[in-house]
Amino acid sequence: MTTEFVFSVMRRVIFEVLPQLRGREIDRADSLEELGANSVERADIVVLALEELNLNISPVEVFGPRNIGELVELLNAKLAAV
Amino acid sequence: MPSSQPSDIFVTGIGIVSAVGRGKAAFLGALLAGEQRFSVMERPGRQHATGFIGAEIAALDSPDRVAESVLRSASLSARVALSALAEAWQDAQLDDLDPSRIGLVVGGSNLQQRELVLAHARYADKIHFLRPTYGLSFFDTDICGLCSAAFGIRGLAFTVGGASASGQLAVIEAAEAVAAGRVDVCIAIGALMDLSYWECQAFTALGAMGSTRWANTPASACRPFDRDRDGFIYGENCAAVVVERASRRAAPYARLAGWSTVMDANRNPDPSAAGEAAAIRQALGRAGMAAPDIDYVNPHGSGSVAGDPVELAALHACGLTDAAINTTKSVTGHGLSAAGAVEIVATILQLEAGELHPCVNLENPIDPAFDWVVSRRKSTSLRNGLTLSFGFGGINTALMICKCG
Numbered sequence: 001m002t003t004e005f006v007f008s009v010m011r012r013v014i015f016e017v018l019p020q021l022r023g024r025e026i027d028r029a030d031s032l033e034e035l036g037a038n039s040v041e042r043a044d045i046v047v048l049a050l051e052e053l054n055l056n057i058s059p060v061e062v063f064g065p066r067n068i069g070e071l072v073e074l075l076n077a078k079l080a081a082v
Numbered sequence: 083m084p085s086s087q088p089s090d091i092f093v094t095g096i097g098i099v100s101a102v103g104r105g106k107a108a109f110l111g112a113l114l115a116g117e118q119r120f121s122v123m124e125r126p127g128r129q130h131a132t133g134f135i136g137a138e139i140a141a142l143d144s145p146d147r148v149a150e151s152v153l154r155s156a157s158l159s160a161r162v163a164l165s166a167l168a169e170a171w172q173d174a175q176l177d178d179l180d181p182s183r184i185g186l187v188v189g190g191s192n193l194q195q196r197e198l199v200l201a202h203a204r205y206a207d208k209i210h211f212l213r214p215t216y217g218l219s220f221f222d223t224d225i226c227g228l229c230s231a232a233f234g235i236r237g238l239a240f241t242v243g244g245a246s247a248s249g250q251l252a253v254i255e256a257a258e259a260v261a262a263g264r265v266d267v268c269i270a271i272g273a274l275m276d277l278s279y280w281e282c283q284a285f286t287a288l289g290a291m292g293s294t295r296w297a298n299t300p301a302s303a304c305r306p307f308d309r310d311r312d313g314f315i316y317g318e319n320c321a322a323v324v325v326e327r328a329s330r331r332a333a334p335y336a337r338l339a340g341w342s343t344v345m346d347a348n349r350n351p352d353p354s355a356a357g358e359a360a361a362i363r364q365a366l367g368r369a370g371m372a373a374p375d376i377d378y379v380n381p382h383g384s385g386s387v388a389g390d391p392v393e394l395a396a397l398h399a400c401g402l403t404d405a406a407i408n409t410t411k412s413v414t415g416h417g418l419s420a421a422g423a424v425e426i427v428a429t430i431l432q433l434e435a436g437e438l439h440p441c442v443n444l445e446n447p448i449d450p451a452f453d454w455v456v457s458r459r460k461s462t463s464l465r466n467g468l469t470l471s472f473g474f475g476g477i478n479t480a481l482m483i484c485k486c487g
Contacts, residue, residue, distance in 0.1 A: 016154075017151060017154065018151050019150045019151060019154070020149065020150060020151060040155075040214060040215055040218065041151065043214035043215075044155070044213055044214055044215050047210075047211055047212070047213060047214055048211075048213075050210070050211060051208070051211035056208070056210050056211075057210070058210065059210075059214070
């Protein structure tokens with residue numbers, strides 16, 4: 001699985017949780033917080049991404065990344081480890 | 083509770099969402115026309131190889147002031163509450179008031195059962211993927227949070243549970259909060275109780291919910307006080323009622339003249355004529371009124387096999403056989419937690435219109451001595467209405483509503 005695929009999943013779930021962003025470009029350097037996601041929405045985005053990727057790990061394991069690019073890399077690494 | 087109640091508690095705004103219409107004009111029109119929308123329910127989570135009959139809201143417009151990202155994780159009960167509140171808020175023109183002096187009381191508990199059942203089923207074998215927002219939305223008080231955030235309410239906000247009396251109890255608690263000076267304005271919401279098939283099955287097994295008798299003709303199923311009733315028929319609905327002291331409006335809808343809550347000291351669903359009559363007498367007494375002063379009774383009238391005759395016995399014991407009486411649930415269905423507030427709105431709108439809606443399907447009243455409104459009736463002399471709500475667990479509430487002006 002490529003980081004490009006994981007990034008496409010991230011974009012999809014971000015638009016699902018934050019529909020007001022639809023049509024906007026999402027950059028790997030963006031942070032979820034900068035995109036306007038509150039703490040609950042950030043948690044929903046992460047868990048939705050885990051479900052889409054069928055990555056059965058605790059969301060706590062992917063806390064910490066400072067932007068979407070770092071989160072994509074971390075999710076990709078977790079996928080590779082499964 | 084004092085022996086008499088403040089004489090300056092008014093209703094200044096109302097909002098309503100129901101299966102027969104959203105907004106006060108559409109709702110009143112549907113009531114007066116005796117419309118109904120009963121059918122075998124189709125909303126996901128309502129059936130389990132069953133054929134439960136009810137009235138479901140067809141479509142819902144969301145208030146502009148609530149972001150789509152917020153609505154995404156809001157339950158059906160919450161979205162309907164936001165819609166009813168938006169109408170009532172606008173109606174009472176609350177935007178310019180001090181938000182710290184505005185309160186909110188949400189009537190109902192265990193409101194979101196269907197959504198919980200759907201979430202449990204979806205994530206039963208993948209619990210790691212359960213949405214974190216479930217940790218917010220499963221609370222009934224999420225409705226308080228969503229409504230207070232959307233409308234900037236900063237006075238008080240809490241839920242009250244009184245089973246099928248919750249909606250009226252919320253209005254009573256809102257009136258008490260205003261009377262006590264805790265807030266200047268308090269909005270009561272009778273919240274939509276979102277039943278799953280589990281509750282429908284249990285209500286049916288208890289003998290409370292119909293209808294096996296009318297399974298093939300859902301339009302005939304909801305028939306409170308009729309000899310051929312076989313239980314209550316569910317209806318999705320929700321109402322918001324704005325209560326305040328010394329009305330800012332030149333022409334408030336109505337005055338809340340007296341109210342009462344009486345317990346039967348009984349956990350079970352069986353009703354008590356003594357408890358219901360006690361609630362009626364207390365509400366009348368606190369309003370300084372007697373039975374002959376009452377022009378109209380909006381009863382609980384659920385269509386329950388056990389409850390309907392007991393309610394008529396209570397009304398009879400209180401000398402209320404001559405007041406006009408109809409059955410709002412025959413149009414709306416039984417909204418359970420919402421019912422009391424919905425019927426307060428129905429009472430207010432009918433008093434204002436000077437017209438009473440018909441009882442649908444009341445072909446053979448169990449007691450023909452009452453003044454049943456069998457067809458739409460104009461009555462310019464309508465001034466004082468009594469509305470009743472009863473809940474499992476021996477909860478009886480009564481509220482006197484008087485037309486202003």
